[in-house]
Amino acid sequence: MKNFIPPFFFRGLFVLLMLCISYTGHAHQMSTSYLSMTINAEGQIDGSWQVRLFDVNQKLAIDLNQDGQLTWSELQANQLAIVDFLRASLSISGDNDCPLMFDGTQQIDNHFNEGYLVSQFSSSCQSSGPLTINYQAFFDIDSDHKAIVNIDGDQYQYSRVISYENPLLLVDLSQSQWFDTFNEYTYQGIIHIWKGTDHILFLLALLLTCALFRKNGTWFAIAKPTQIFRDTAWIVTAFTLAHTITLTATAAGLINFDSRWVELGIAISVLLAALNNVWPIVFKLGWITFAFGLLHGMGFAGVLEEVGLPASQKLLAVFAFNLGVEIGQLVILIVVLPLLFFFSQQHWYRRWGVQCASLAIGLMAIKWSLERF
């Protein structure tokens, strides 16, 4: 009987060879470290910090023979220097500084085909308020370095990314995560209304005439501040109600419109609001505000998606974001309303000030419309 090597043997060998070749490729990655901690209610911290060995070598020259191949013995020879470096690069403080105790035992791990040093540490950190984690490792040699931080508490867990731009992390032991979420998203809401020029200009276009009334084709100043306040409150409420509805619905996935048309619609809403000041057609501003506010809410939702929603606290995050938007709006109102009341008393403002400001807003809106189309 002849020796027979079955065809599948060669196929199998070929597959094996291809697999081995295909999967042995790897690429040097971005400078990243991984920091994990558990923190209990008594302030006991137990953590693990994984730093890329290439980065450690950049700081401490642990590759003693500089051959590009770091051995375990070379690493062990630099153990004390490494621990000193780690201790100097990470600090946790509460009411006082909390010294970190690094375990003498180190290990190796692998992330994305790169070798990492694993160091365990612990600390006891009593605090009446939030703990501050101050991370400074490797930023002086690579401003692109980031630390992926995972924190487990008794009642919460969350992930954060520490970067050169944001080296500090606040961890509040006394409050549950819902408060962190609420604070963070309220803050994001405030920031995003202040950064949203189109939203601000829409509001401004509506408010330019809040202290005026129209009669026989001419603007006149409203004498009673209470009436100004009531009219403004109605406009702002309508805007708030409308964008809350669509922001929540979009964030919940109930509606989903093409962001391109939403952005174009927002630009057109600003244009129409501005033009209505020059050629007034709609006098019941509350309804037009509500209608366009629905569009603006969808625009906010797009921004909210970029920030990201925590899976377990979506509703809270959306509510907090909405609240942030409201607070941001109110601040704008507090600044702008007294000025508009003052201007409304000036003849020049009623005669051509409103029109000029509206046309300027309108031109900006036309530019956006063309860009977004």
Add this chain to the structure above:
Amino acid sequence: MKKAVKKLLLIWVGVCAFGLHLPSIAAPYTPADGITVVATWQVLDNKQEVINLKRVREFIEQGQYPGESDYRYGHAKTWLQSQLTQDKKVSAELLYLYARVLQHQHQFDSALKYLDEALALDPKDTNSWLLKSNIHMVQGDADLAKQACLAMLGHTNITVLTACALDVASQDGQLDDSYKQLNRLSTSQGLAKSPEQKWIVHMLADMALRNDMPVAAEKHLQSFGLETASVSILALWADTQLALLKYDQVLIRLAPIVNSYPVKDDALLLRLSMAEKESSKLPYWQNIFAQRVALRELRKDSLHAAELARYYLVVNIQPKKALYWAEVNWQVAKQHDDRNLLDQATDLWQKNQGS
């Protein structure tokens, strides 16, 4: 015997696939002995070298080439920031170089701020005006971009000024005319030996590809040697080859260049993955880029949002992620290609919703 060999092979294939295919899932371990190699890398610069403005200028120039970007820009930024935080007068060049680094990292508003400071010190600096124009274009502000070009009037030659203005016009709805005019400019002015030649040819190739003329783009790019080309030229060349359906060319010519560096650029990994996917080859580059994408997402690196969006559009099709990253990209970059990316991602998402 046949069954035993078959069984052995299957087990071996399984072990290989399992053992080699899990790059990021590991548990900490203690090496058995001191000679165990725990990490390897390519030895880069001598760490003892002196960093000064001249060296940083070189870093930034070198950062445009494959495998150098992260390392070079990271070092440059650190040194430049240390100079800026010191309480002393800084030069226009230092401010310009810092703006270059910020532009590379997509921190466009900050870059513009430093450019304005640089131009306040040296209003005739052509590089600063060109960078300013470029950033305004990326932000979708053609008017300011054009103003930056015109501000160079009297400080630079007419070729540079014209090319700058045509580049802006090409992003502002006049692509075809701009391409034709720039083409005439490059052939009529005898630019063959001028320092601006490569820059203009790069621009021509980019315009040609955007104008759906990949054959013309390929012809323009023939003047560049791929082995010594920058990442942007290589990416443009790869896009041209992909448009011409020459997937194998991308793999054959680009792969060795990328493989010769330990650090592999996202833009080139993406193109290799796309070519590999289209040519139905074994997923070597796709796996490498998948790891890169996973790490970018873990780090929330929005800088590479455009690459991530294209990855999820073409290579690892996930409509929701494609749309998310396309929208993240659109927040900071509003050029023609960024709009196209957003439109494609939106279309894919809507089709996916409808199906």
